[in-house]
Amino acid sequence: MTRLRSAWESLELTNAPAEGPVAFGDDLRPQNLLGAYRRGLYPFPTESVEQRFLNEMLYEPEVATGRVLVLPGSRDPYSVAWCSPDPRPLILVEQVRVQRSLRRQLRNASRWTTTADACFERVVAQCREGRSERWLTDDLVAGLCRLHQLGYAHSVEVWEDGTLVGGTFGVRVGAVFSADSQFTLRSGAGKTAVVDLVRRFAEAGGTAVDVQQDGEHVRLLGARPVPRARYVELLRAPHRGTALSTATLPAGRLAD
Structure with missing residues (x-):
């Protein structure tokens, strides 16, 4: 672009x-x-x-x-x-947490696999499904889908026997990934998508995943508040990363 x-x-x-x-x-x-x-x-x-x-x-x-x-x-x-909240909740890639209950679930989830960028538009559509105050408007979805086509926006999917059961998506800026939303059709699938995103992003040379809005649910995944000025510094820092892996991987690996 x-x-x-x-x-x-x-x-x-x-x-x-x-x-x-x-x-x-x-x-x-x-x-x-x-x-x-x-x-x-x-x-x-x-x-x-x-x-x-x-x-x-x-x-x-x-x-x-x-x-x-x-x-x-x-x-x-x-x-x-x-x-642009101040502070900003970030999950540093080396500090992502997998709760004990989710770890147990993942060890038993032999039918779950994860992918990246397999169906970006479906993930976005699921994230806005059934929401009466729909912030994912048609214009925003169109813009995000174009960013995906240009290689800036990405999704992570969780599958159960080939059926999409969870996912997350967002926009990558250098060493930071700004995660916009997630959805869950099976218990734990949305959290699994976020953890998988952090792992894939770490392997691609990323530093942190921004979860935008603070709360107990993101704190449990390892998110911690960072001053806005520091967040902007991370966005501007020179960065040479690699592409996000799109391989189909077993979700159980995230329990290790």
């Missing part, structure tokens, strides 16, 4: 809010998406007219002071919030 000057290059995160949006703008084209991920942001669109109105009402004062940016050229800016 040709690198053009991005609107994100004018964004200064030093005084940006630690919670909630740091910017608004409705451009979900792949180039703008990639520019945002490279600067440490991720999109949170809404399809709700009420939520758009609420975004404008709540954040208008911070937009007026310049603390929250509205991207130029947006026709419906408050339909997409861009977030």
Whole structure:
């Protein structure tokens, strides 16, 4: 993808809010998406007219002071919030944890295998299935699928006898992988996908997997809060990695 000057290059995160949006703008084209991920942001669109109105009402004062940016050229800016939490929850690849219960399950899951990039669009579709507040809008899905075609976005799949039962996806920026979402159709399958992603990313020379939003479920996998400034440093660091392995592998290996 040709690198053009991005609107994100004018964004200064030093005084940006630690919670909630740091910017608004409705451009979900792949180039703008990639520019945002490279600067440490991720999109949170809404399809709700009420939520758009609420975004404008709540954040208008911070937009007026310049603390929250509205991207130029947006026709419906408050339909997409861009977030960059401070601190940011990261799983360092050498510190990923497999809970005892998941380890037991994996040792007995002889019918489970994992892959990468086998069916990116299906994984994204499953991640938004049945969600009433659907942040994975059609425009965002189109942008992410294009990033996948260009080699920036990736998925990990968990299979049971050839049936897709879990998965995760996200965007790779150098030594960091920003994991956007996951789904589970069998108990433990979503966590298995995340652990498998971390293992594959480590083998490809990655440093950390960003899970975007902190919580007990990601803490159990080894996620720890990192200051936003440090996270941005990791994104900008020179990196020479290899491609993510797409081999079909037994899920049981993750218990070791």
